[in-house]
Amino acid sequence: MPELPEVETIARQLAELVTGRTIAAFASDWQRLTEPEPVPLVAARLAGRRIDAVGRRGKLVVFALDGGDALCTSLRMTGRFAFKELGEAAPERFTRATFTFTDGTGLDFVDMRKLGRMILVDSAEIAPAGGGGDLTLKAPxxxxxxxxxxxxxxxxxxxxxxxxxxxxxxxxxxxxxxxxxxxxxxxxxxxxxxxxxxxxxxxxxxxxxxxxxxxxxxxxxxxxxxxxxxxxxxxxxxxxxxxxxxxxxxxxxxxxxxxxxxxxxxxxxxxxxxxxxxxxxxxxxxxxxxxxxx
Ligand SMILES: [Zn+2]
The missing domain is CATH 1.10.8.50 (Helicase, Ruva Protein; domain 3)
Incomplete structure (x- = not known):
């Protein structure tokens, strides 16, 4: 499972590829990817949002969206992102979700073992300042x-x-x-x-x-x-x-x-x-x- 340095590397590379792009559509046929929220609901919330930044919190890849929300992705064992240039053909095997951007490019989430998860949260909830150390917290x-x-x-x-x-x-x-x-x-x-x-x-x-x-x-x-x-x-x-x-x-x-x-x-x-x-x-x-x- 990727740790801080691997996720930091992925986030920095994604930042260069997708920052400033606007999500036209998000699709996934793996229902558990966004649980407990259903995929169509997450897709509706993502449509039309611009990616302002890509960063990392702990081992999560964080897409900061305009309007203050953040899409957090836990890659777990085999999750990874694959950027698709304009007009690039079929998605690779084990693609579990696809972001299509308004400029025609795209981003696939590929995950052989299906353990990766995505959750859309308020950016303020994952702020890195302070905190930490409370091991009694039962929150997600x-x-x-x-x-x-x-x-x-x-x-x-x-x-x-x-x-x-x-x-x-x-x-x-x-x-x-x-x-x-x-x-x-x-x-x-x-x-x-x-x-x-x-x-x-x-x-x-x-x-x-x-x-x-x-x-x-x-x-x-x-x-x-x-x-x-x-x-x-x-x-x-x-x-x-x-x-x-x-x-x-x-x-x-x-x-x-x-x-x-x-x-x-x-x-x-x-x-x-x-x-x-x-x-x-x-x-x-x-x-x-x-x-x-x-
Ligand atoms: Zn020694």
Whole structure:
């Protein structure tokens, strides 16, 4: 599933292709794409709207429309967009939705596994400023999205406060919870923890101030590097131009079980934490100390 850098890459490319175009029609024969709203209702709301910008919130691609609404798309496992020039022929296989623009160009949403979703919301509801960290929110994902790690409001102090509030949680699964910090998935959590020399099973509350500062730096460093390289391609991710990303060649731990650690040479270890494959260096990421029984 694409994480923040992959979605950022897709959004930037789409911005160049569709910003300023006006939607003439939206069609989909996959009813669950827009649930709980029926497709015809979403289509009626989209018709005649101009795309003012394309951006990202967490792992969602966000089309900002004139009038203040935003169409959020969750790509999930295999969703992607394919732009169609004027007069370009038949849609490719697994096309689940089509935007036709008033100038005759179009945009297809292609999704082999049909797990992608689209929802039309008020732009104000997904504003990235502030927020984040409230893991008790039961709202739909786009409304409960946490803090953006590349925004100014993601500070060491905020991260420290967030980790204190969730002190018993293991750090790795906590980084994956979109309600706390938005956009980080399994790959970049593993990479950031290696860079900051923090074992994935450490409890959030056990991190010392220098470790929190290192983790903060590492999260931003790995995300920015991955954006520069247009994301990672493991199986199906392609950018909007159909090209794979380049970050997968730069992984230091992810998917590298048994290979030597770049820092100390020890063998990278794969474990399963919270049902997800996790990779770390057993020498430079010290395991949590066993808690003394009271
Ligand atoms: Zn190491």
């Amino acid at each position: 994902l786009h409304l409960a999205m946490g803090r953006e790690p590349l925004e100014r409001s993601f500070t060491v102090a905020w991260l420290g406060g967030f980790l204190r509030r969730r002190r018993r949680a293991a750090i790795k699964p906590l980084l994956l919870d979109q309600r706390g910090i938005a956009g980080i998935g399994n790959i970049y959590a593993s990479e950031a923890l290696w860079r900051s020399r923090i074992h994935p099973l450490r409890s959030a509350g056990s991190l010392k101030p220098d470790e929190i500062a290192r983790l903060h730096e590492a999260i931003r460093w790995v995300l920015r590097k991955a954006i520069r390289l247009h994301g990672s391609t493991l199986r199906t991710y392609r950018d909007s131009n159909g090209r794979p990303g380049g970050m997968q060649h730069e992984f230091v731990v992810y998917d590298r079980a048994g290979e030597p650690c770049d820092r100390c040479g020890a063998s990278i270890k794969r474990t399963v934490i919270g049902g997800r494959s996790t990779y770390h260096c057993p020498r430079c990421q010290h395991p949590p100390r066993a808690r003394a029984t009271p």
